[in-house]
Amino acid sequence: xxxxxxxxDIAKELNITAATVSRALSDHREISAxxxxxxxxxxxxxxYNPNKVASSLRSGKTNIIGVLxxxxxxxxxxxxxxxxxxxxxxxxxxVLIYQSNESEQFEKKGIxxxxxxxVDGILASxxxxxxxxxxxxxxxxxxxxxxxxxxxxxxxxxxxxxxxDYRGAFLAVESLVKEGYKSIAYISGPLHIKTFSERxxxxxxxxxxxxxxxxxxFIYPGDISIEAGKNAIKEFFKLNRKPDAVCAVxxxxxxxxxxxxKEMGVNVPEDFGVIGFCNDLFSEHxxxxxxxxxxxxxxxxxxxxxLIHKLINNGQVNQRVHRKVLEPVLVIRExxxxx
Numbered sequence: 001x002x003x004x005x006x007x008x009d010i011a012k013e014l015n016i017t018a019a020t021v022s023r024a025l026s027d028h029r030e031i032s033a034x035x036x037x038x039x040x041x042x043x044x045x046x047x048y049n050p051n052k053v054a055s056s057l058r059s060g061k062t063n064i065i066g067v068l069x070x071x072x073x074x075x076x077x078x079x080x081x082x083x084x085x086x087x088x089x090x091x092x093x094x095v096l097i098y099q100s101n102e103s104e105q106f107e108k109k110g111i112x113x114x115x116x117x118x119v120d121g122i123l124a125s126x127x128x129x130x131x132x133x134x135x136x137x138x139x140x141x142x143x144x145x146x147x148x149x150x151x152x153x154x155x156x157x158x159x160x161x162x163x164x165d166y167r168g169a170f171l172a173v174e175s176l177v178k179e180g181y182k183s184i185a186y187i188s189g190p191l192h193i194k195t196f197s198e199r200x201x202x203x204x205x206x207x208x209x210x211x212x213x214x215x216x217x218f219i220y221p222g223d224i225s226i227e228a229g230k231n232a233i234k235e236f237f238k239l240n241r242k243p244d245a246v247c248a249v250x251x252x253x254x255x256x257x258x259x260x261x262k263e264m265g266v267n268v269p270e271d272f273g274v275i276g277f278c279n280d281l282f283s284e285h286x287x288x289x290x291x292x293x294x295x296x297x298x299x300x301x302x303x304x305x306x307l308i309h310k311l312i313n314n315g316q317v318n319q320r321v322h323r324k325v326l327e328p329v330l331v332i333r334e335x336x337x338x339x
Contacts, residue, residue: 005048013042025050065308066096066114068107068124070151074252075281076297077125080149083301084123091309093120102224104130111135121145121308126153128190128224145311147322149304150295151195159311159322161304165195168293168328169202170209172247172275175291175330177210179338181245181273185218187232187257189249196249199277203247218243222253229256237264245273245336251280251292258290258335273336279329288334296326 007025011018016035024031024039042048067084069077085095096119098110107127114122122139125148133153139146140158148160176184186203189196200219207214217239222228229248233256236243248254254276258268266272268288276283279294303324310322 005043005046007048010039010042010046010048013046014038061120062118063092064094064096064117064119065305065312066098066110066117066119066122068098068100068110068114068122070100070102070125070127072099074250074278076150076250076278076295079297080125080301080304083298083303084305085301086298087302087305087309091305093305093309100127102127102129104132108135111139115139115142115144119144121147121312123147123149123304123308125149126151126193128193131192145308147304147307147311149300151193154194154323157321159307161300161307161324161326162195163293163295163300163326163328165198165328166202166205168277168295169199169247170206171328171330172277172291172293173203173206174210175332176245176247176273176275176336177206177212179269179273179336181336181338182212183218183241183243183245184212184273185220185232185236185243185246187220187222187229187246187248187253189222189224189253191221199249215241222249224250224253226252226256226259229253229258230260231256233257233260233264244271245275248274248276251276251278251283251290254290254292254335255282255286258286258288269334269336269338273338275336279331283331284333291333291336292331294329294331296329300326 007018007021011021021039024036065088067081088095098113100107100110104127107130133156136156136158146158148158150162152160152162173184188200191197204214220232220235222232246257248257254274257274261268261272268274276290276292279292283290283292307322
């Protein structure tokens with residue numbers, strides 16, 4: 001293998017000191033613009049790649065942020081990462097991604113991996129299986145900037161970026177009511193995560209607002225999966241009083257509901273309405289196309305980076321908790337459009 005080019009090689013090529021090369025490459029104010037340009041051109045010509053590990057040890061910064069996602073299966077998280085990566089790149093940062101696979105154990109491993117890599121900050125979305133949040137508190141204690149996106153826990157005193165989950169669910173139920181559905185059920189996610197408990201609250205309040213009695217049997221405790229959507233429909237259709245529409249906590253769960261309704265021969269949307277939450281890429285391409293709530297994923301990613309960047313630059317100690325809430329956007333398609 002070709003030996004890596006060093007600062008000393010550039011210094012020898014230009015007959016100047018290694019210290020001058022180092023200062024020129026780091027844009028030091030004491031080095032003239034002409035010298036900086038000569039050094040930069042030599043670095044390009046010799047194919048010099050800076051040793052980022054050594055540089056980070058000197059500066060105390062790696063210019064890397066860690067992003068912890070629950071799963072890579074959902075396009076939602078890929079879209080958020082797209083927003084994070086774009087904003088990070090524009091600000092000279094690189095992104096290190098770790099997938100927790102919706103597991104508390106893997107989530108803790110991810111946090112440890114980020115701390116070992118000495119990332120400048122961490123963006124995290126909580127796994128659905130996580131009940132112990134001490135690893136997030138530990139990051140705060142280590143004074144490493146951390147913020148949540150999408151899924152968060154507001155009892156930890158950690159800043160976050162999310163959609164208005166309450167309003168999103170309210171809008172979803174409201175749209176079903178306006179289409180003439182009268183018995184609306186809900187398939188939830190794990191309620192110990194604030195994101196999902198807020199959606200249930202929005203569902204209940206929308207029913208109350210439109211004078212529809214809440215039936216506890218109309219809430220199915222799901223786990224964010226196609227299988228949960230299928231199982232929920234099976235359970236709802238065992239009831240004496242059956243629902244005529246369902247709100248799902250996210251689009252994969254809604255997809256499961258649609259699949260089960262199709263297998264049962266139930267006409268959607270004529271006899272049964274379905275609406276999801278997320279606006280995942282597949283939603284408009286299935287038949288019937290899925291009504292949903294758009295979570296502004298790219299904007300969420302960009303806002304998440306801006307938040308962690310601010311914490312990195314200003315220092316996290318004693319900073320007040322920031323909560324950036326994005327507006328949900330209702331997207332009506334075939335699965336709930338009766339009229």
